[in-house]
Amino acid sequence: MNKNMTPDNDTNPMDEILKRTLQRQEAPDGFADRVLARLSERRSSQKPSLRDSWLRFLAQPLVRWAALAAFATAMILSGHLHNLRRERAEGEAAKQRLMLALRIAGSKLQLAKSRVNEINAGQPERPEERE
């Protein structure tokens, strides 16, 4: 025994007695067989859970690649759809602005026409025009 683990040298006989007293004992007969029996019993009673089944299914390389491809396709389609919606919204806004501009232009033309009519109605006829 290391000297730094015992207080003094007179414990050496005690060390020997303790080593004899605490020496390894044989495991009971059939110990290993009972361990193996419990192991096989545990295995047979363990049914794979739904989660385990899914994890095993998803762990297959082909499934992993298919899932990756499906995810990439979904991302691309989602981006494309988003662009379509944005373009449609922009077109709608442009149409509304054009309609407003046309309405304003129409009302201005109407106003100008009525002014011209008023001016024409207030002027006397010229003689040479009558002859």
Next chain:
Amino acid sequence: MAERTSADRPPDIAQSDFAEIVRLHQSMVFSIAQHFLADRLAAEELAQDVFLQLHANLPTLKSEAHVTFWLRKVTAHRCIDYKRRRKLPQVSLDDAPEPVAPTQSADPFLARRLRRFVASLPEKPRLVMILRYQEDMGAEDIAAVLAMPLATVKSYLQRSLAILREKVTRTIGKVTI
């Protein structure tokens, strides 16, 4: 990428080797539990549980030395857990009957009495003593297995030895200890 050689590749512990591993280590695991619990049936049950846990953890263990270290550590922790769960009564040293005559060190009576004295030590010092004298482990290795400071292990050893020596001397007489 460099190819791994057989030297640095961890050995694959196949399921078929499990029975061999159990037979190789059953004495160690059972004895730690038996010396700690002083109950043969409980020790066997605990040892079986340790090996079932080992089976689940085999893929993570990289070598034979790692298996031995793991078994000692798990057995020690399970012993403490078992003791705390069951709250086994401690045998008081003062309750031990006085012997009728001094005994020689090789006497089985002394061995039986010493085992009782060891079983009456507090949990951690008891484990330290079992690992020291059953497994012939050094203080550093015991500290690693029980995840405790080296100074604590040395202190447990010295105090436990002093207690045992005193109790043996008081109970059995001044034998050749």
